[in-house]
Amino acid sequence: QLPRKVRIVEMGPRDGLQNEKRLVSTDTKVELVRRLEAAGLKAIETTSFVSPKWVPQMGDNTEVLSRVLAAAAPGVAYPVLTPNLKGFEAALAAGATEVAVFGAASESFSRKNINCSIAESLERFRPVTEAARAAGVRVRGYVSCVAGCPYEGEVAPQAVAEVAATLSEMGCYEISLGDTIGTGNPASIARMLDAVMRRVPAERLAGHYHDTYGMAVANIHASLQMGVAVFDASVGGLGGCPYAAGASGNVATEDVVWLLNGLGIDTGIDLDALVDVAAWISAQLEREPASRVARAVLAK
Ligand code: HMG
Ligand code: MG
Numbered sequence: 018q019l020p021r022k023v024r025i026v027e028m029g030p031r032d033g034l035q036n037e038k039r040l041v042s043t044d045t046k047v048e049l050v051r052r053l054e055a056a057g058l059k060a061i062e063t064t065s066f067v068s069p070k071w072v073p074q075m076g077d078n079t080e081v082l083s084r085v086l087a088a089a090a091p092g093v094a095y096p097v098l099t100p101n102l103k104g105f106e107a108a109l110a111a112g113a114t115e116v117a118v119f120g121a122a123s124e125s126f127s128r129k130n131i132n133c134s135i136a137e138s139l140e141r142f143r144p145v146t147e148a149a150r151a152a153g154v155r156v157r158g159y160v161s162c163v164a165g166c167p168y169e170g171e172v173a174p175q176a177v178a179e180v181a182a183t184l185s186e187m188g189c190y191e192i193s194l195g196d197t198i199g200t201g202n203p204a205s206i207a208r209m210l211d212a213v214m215r216r217v218p219a220e221r222l223a224g225h226y227h228d229t230y231g232m233a234v235a236n237i238h239a240s241l242q243m244g245v246a247v248f249d250a251s252v253g254g255l256g257g258c259p260y261a262a263g264a265s266g267n268v269a270t271e272d273v274v275w276l277l278n279g280l281g282i283d284t285g286i287d288l289d290a291l292v293d294v295a296a297w298i299s300a301q302l303e304r305e306p307a308s309r310v311a312r313a314v315l316a317k
Contacts, residue, residue, distance in 0.1 A: 163199030199229030
């Protein structure tokens, strides 16, 4: 039995743009958020409060978030990434009401991405979750490398479950499981979910699947069958991780909406409007939309 409703968390402005070599203007970033709202997205990860030396593309985080929040649409959440207290304080000052901490199930990826071990990262997230609770800010938690690591290869489902459980105990309202390099398939994702669900219930999990090997839609279908009802996706399939060479973007939001429409699952998103957003942002970046659904709809 599949979930009747699915929540999609849009990643385009953050995961989608963070890896762009050429700086995207702040105006374009804000307009992307506005267009996504208009297409019916209710959760839009807007930027990240990370070090601009590490990810220059997100260096305009304060301006992007302040401008987005100054005209926030009713009922829409605008989470932002915060790796540490410094990032959290900057996000709070810009008006954030939802943030996300991001850990990994692989030691090498943790080092490359946030320059510390898994255990150290969890110790850094704790004060963020405490400060967030005091400020009435919701915290989401990510686990990267849930189905494979660019440096270590296979990742044990048990290692994913451990980090997910710790983030959940810290107070993260939802744990987003990142197949950072897209090497997962329905069988390995099911094994991973099985281990995680022994520690964190399906209602508090999200799938964050990159589409490098074209398996993301299949992985979402497998996850739906196990009761997961929240998925992260990026308009036009934009993106890639700066610390995972060769990895492509999140599954395209249009592909997810097409799948869910076919399965009779409600998302509240207007597919045609979403495809127009994919075409618009792809034109801004001077490329074709990566998504099969966007290309097919646009060709009609
Ligand atoms: P570090 O160098 O170890 O940090 O970086 P530090 O605490 O030693 O500080 C060094 C300098 O950075 C200092 O400045 C700090 O003030 C500054 P300096 O004195 O040299 O001028 N600094 C900051 N500046 C702005 N905002 C901050 C901040 N913190 C310190 N928050 C750090 C550690 C975590 C900051 C760094 O490694 C970093 O920014 N990493 C971010 C990497 C990133 O953004 N990766 C992509 C997002 S994760 C992802 O895509 C995966 C996901 O999609 C799920 C999936 O697909 O698996 C979520
Ligand atoms: Mg990602």
